[in-house]
Amino acid sequence: MxxxxxHVNADFDAMASMIAAKKLYPDAILVFPGSQERTLREFFVKSTTYLYDFRRLREVDLAQVDKLILVDTRQVSRIGKFDEVIKRPGVEIHIYDHHPAAEDDIRGDLVVIEPMGATVTILSRLIRENGLEVTPEEATIMSxxxxxxxxxxxxNSTTPEDFEAAAYLRRAGADLNVVADMMTQELTAEQVGLLNDLIRSARTYNVHGVEVCVASVSADKYVGEFAVLVHKxxxxxxxxxxFALGRMEDRIYLVARSRIPEVNAGAIAAYFxxxxxxxxxxxxxxxxxxxxxxxxxxxxxxxYVRPFPTAADLMNSPVISTEADADIADSANTMVKYNINAMPVMHDGALVGLINRQVVEKAVFHGLEDQKVREFxxxxxxxxxxxxTLLEIQTYLVENQQxxxxxxxxxxxxxxxxxxDLLNYLVSDHSNIPTALYEDLDEGHWPKRKNIVAVMHEQLPSEIIRILKNSGKLAERLNCQAYAVGGFVRDxxxxxxxxxxxxxxxxxxxxFAKLFAEEYGVRARYHKKFNTAVLIFPDGLRVDVASARFEYYQYPAALPIVEFGSLKMDLYRRDFTINTLAISLGPDEFGHLIDFFGGQRDIKxxxxxxxxxxxxxxxxxRILRAIRFEQRFGFRIGKQTASLIRNAVQMGLIEKLWGHRFFHExxxxxxxDDPLPAIRRMAEFGVLPILSSKMHFDQKTEEFFTLLREVISWYELSFLDEPLDRWWVYLLGLxxxxxxxxxxxxxxxxxLTGSQQVRILWTYEHVDTVLHNFLQLPDLKPSDIYRALQPFKPEELLFMMARTQKEEVRKAVSHYLHRYRHVKTELRGKDLKALGIAPGPVYREILDELLDARLDGKIKDRQDELNLLKDNFADLLDKPELLELESCLGP
Structure with missing residues (x-):
């Protein structure tokens, strides 16, 4: 084929070049790799281009393509799913393009690249040279x-050859009225409004002596001809x-125009x-x-506006490094000897990692100086x-915090x-520092900031917004700063x-908490050791308050020792980057998101x-928390973090944890909601065998947990009134x-506590007994089911439902939960006493028999109970005549 x-987002030159290429490759089919520009789609509706047999991408079996003809592009990043085709060996690739070279250009078997104003100019010349003819409709589209x-x-990119192509197409019958209609359409009201927004938002930056205008606009829905608006x-x-940026729907459109050689619009657009x-x-x-x-x-x-120094200009050489199999102590000595804070790690002459002084010093502090460098x-x-380039260097050292x-x-x-090295260069030439960095500077730190007030009002109740604002105002009166932090910000x-x-x-x-409680009439509890407090509001809302602090650990797996510090130090003690975000609550900066450690990037x-x-x-x-967050949010654990987890498990650090901390996680x-993926991940990291040497994860475990989740969902969707401890059901299954x-x-x-141990053992023993007995009784009466299941709590009954393979047993448990467990007798012990029956164990015998009769449908109301009592227990009645006098039995 x-x-x-x-290219994706095809324009008129792309479509025209495809139709022109069809003249050179008559057996080829025409397929857009993705969406087209809005104007082009409208043209399709108004025209007869369906006659050229354009196919939908989903109609084409890419595996059958053995020749791919690319027009108006040769960048692999711009051809959508066709990038799968070019990777396949044996596919012949022909390229026709007029764009300048880019980093991800595709190599073709036939390549025709000429710096014309349009790709269709190249193809129209080849059509002429091959003696082919074009119809007036084809000539119009190519024009x-x-x-x-x-x-x-x-x-300025227009060439004499473009004029020659126009003359040829005009002679071939191109309809310039159609061209004029498409090229000079009047602006719609939406387009006029967007153009006005562009003009109002336009700002001029002096970039190394070159005046560059940047404008940005936002629209809730797509507005066509954005490039025309930028040109205007x-x-x-x-x-x-x-350079204009337009946010429309779920994406941002960048359009660039340049009249001067100092700014290459194509190179900058290629970066995006x-x-x-x-x-x-x-x-x-x-x-x-x-x-x-x-x-x-x-x-x-x-x-891109002015050349920057390359990495070769900024780098230090020769390189001081350490070996992966070297001891931590040796690496510490090397760093002290050469007064360096980080160095490469080598193995057999190859670069395998990086190590920094902070990590080395902490390892030594924890008594791990004999461990190998590769472990950390x-x-x-x-x-x-x-x-x-400098931009690449900044990306790693600043944005990625390497x-x-x-x-x-x-x-x-x-x-x-x-x-x-990077900072020395930037300080020596302030014109090279991006404007955004100056805006972000904050007391010597470079946290990324943006205002998320709109998100807060969208997601939070007005009462919560009020509490946060009041907190910021109170902190300002106390001459300090208050921030919302952690998982609240992440979520x-x-x-x-x-x-x-x-x-x-x-x-x-x-x-702070004392004054807040006094001023706003809420309760507060204090933990002076950690200098923390909890504010308790009348509706039950609890807000934790803490002083900015940092923690250090006296030994691995120990509880932290807390000292006071700044916000940045407080956030640095937290577990993961996604939990290090903070929101300023001060009146002047309310809603400003602060990101010291790339949390926004990792969330994205x-x-x-x-x-x-x-x-x-x-x-x-944190190993278990990493797994829990990964599965809850649908994230992935980073490569380095996963490696550190495996190292920690191999070193037996989890085994040093206090049991209740491990159990809590x-x-x-x-x-x-679904712990199965997390259990599977625990098995992958080798955590399950730490619970028990015989605990493992297999297909049977996976199927059982799936059943447990199904029965739990059934229980919750059935609106059964008794609350359920889901985690206990899953623990029984685990x-x-x-x-x-x-x-x-x-x-x-x-x-585990003694009562928890007893409950687990009792459950396993009695569940197996009940399941065995149920299988031996072919016709179970409701009273049989009630007597068998009444000792169990809902968690154990759901475990039983998942444990059995018999549908009859599941139905029996379902009937018990929905029907039988709430059945009661109308007669009570006081009624039996009023009838003259002497108190004693016989009361239980009588009431049980009455209840069984009710469950089995033998009796239905109070009078039926009285009749059964008269028939079966008449010898116990001192006053049988009272059975006829229901009024004496009380309400």
Missing amino acids: EVITT LGLYEDTGSFTF LKDIENLDVV GGGGHSTAASATIRDLTLIQAEDRLLEVLKS MNSDFGTVSPQA RILPVTDKGEVRGVITRR LLLRRPNLDIDIVVEGDGIE EKVVRVLHSLSFVEDPT IQLILME LSGLSPQRLEEVWDRLE
Whole structure:
């Protein structure tokens, strides 16, 4: 199969080039790789282009394509799913393009690249040279592409060959009325409004002496012809360089125009995954907010408008390194000897990781100086080539917070660049610092900030907003700062409900809580050892208050020792980057999100990462929390974090945990809506055998947990009135395959209470007995079911339902929960006494018989009970005549 395709978001030149290429490849089919520009789609509706047999992508079996003809692009990032085709060996690739070279250009078997104003110019010449003819309709479509890409022959990229192509197409019958209608459409009301927003938002930046205009707009729905609007902005304001960002629906559109050689619009658009010429280019951005896209654009402009030094200019050489099999103590000595804070880790001449002084010193502090460097090195790192730009260097050292950046060439480490090297360069030339960095500076730190007030009002009740604002106002009166932090902020960005609010005060947390409680009439509890407090509101809402603090650990797996510090130090003690976000509550900065450690980036990338390499050494419970967060949010544990988890498990650090801390984390996992993925992950990391040497995860375990979840969902959807401890049902399932001897291992490991141990053993013994007895009785009466199941709690009954393979047993449990367990007799002990029956064990016998009769449908009301009593227990009645006098028995 031969296929002609182009780039995603196809424009008129792309479509025209496809139709022109069809003349050269008559057996090929035409397939767009993705969406087209809105104007092009409208043209399709109005025209007869269906005659050219354009196919939908889903109609094409990509595995059958053996020749791919690319027009108006050669970038692998712009051809959508066709990137799968070019990776397959044996596929012949032909390319026709007029764009300048890019980093991800595809290599073709036939390549025709010429710097024309439009790709259709190249193809129209080849059509002429091959003696082929085009119809007037084809000529009209090809002219549309030619006029669009040359700006009606006004762009500087227009060549004499473009005019020759226009003359040829006009002679072939191109209808210029159609071209004029499409090229000079009147602006709609929406487009006029968007153009006005562009003009109002336009700001001029002096980038190394070059005036660059940047405008950004936002629209709730797509507004067509954005590129036309940007072109009009350029003409109205007489701009040499303009970059416009438009957020429409779920993506951001970048359109760039440049009249001067100092700014290559195509190269900058290519950075964002787009393309074009040096004078006109565009890109579609999907992974950034409008604010992030504008900040990133300013950074890119700083790098592309004027040449920056390369990595080779900034790097230090020769390189001081350590071996992966070296002891931590040796690495510490090397760092002290050469006064360095980080260095590469080598193994057999190859770079395998990075290690920094902070990690080494903490390892020594914990008595791990004899451990090997490979156990604590960072194996998730980036490198750059000697030709890397300053922007690439900044990405690793600043955005990704990498301590040291190796410069490699052909696998060999040629040098390293430190943060100090980068900072020295930036300080020596302030014009090179992106504007966004100046805006972010805050007392020597560079946290990323943005205002999320709109998100807060969208996600939080007005009462919560009021509490947060009052907290900020009170902190300001106390001359300190207050912040909302932790999981509350994380879930706010994830749009997940969470009113578990933590407030950190850069001051005295207890004093803050006392004054808040007095001023707003709420209760407060204090924990002076940790300088924390809890505010308890009348509706039951609890808000935790703490002083900004940092923690250190006296030995691995110990409880933390707390000292006071700044907000940044307080956030640094937390477990994962996604939990290090803070929201300023002060009146002047209310709603400003503060991100010191890349938490926003990791939320966007859906990654769970620890903040430092000894995180699991200091607190092994973080292993279970990492697994829980990964599965709850649908994230993935980062490569380096996963490696640290495995190292911590192999070192036996979880086994040093106090049992109740380990049990608490297990309990939290089992409280998740579906703990099965987390249990599976615990098995992958080797955590399950720590509970018991015989505990493992297999297909049978997976199927059993699936059944447990099904019966729990059934119970909750049945609106049964008794509350359910889901985690206990799952715990019964997790431990059900262990022998009594192995269960004792679990008791010791988790420090379960005596009552918990008894309940588990009783459940296993009696569930098996009931299931066995049920199978022996072919016709179970309701009273049989009631007597068998009445001793069990709902959790144990659900475990029983999952444990059995017999549908009859499941129905019996269901009937008990829905019907039988609430059945009561109308007669009570006082009624029996009134009838003259002497109190004693016989009361239970009588009432049980009455209840069984009710359950089995033999009696229905009070009179039936009296009749049964007269028939079966007449010998016990001192006053049988009273049976006829129901009034004497009381209400």
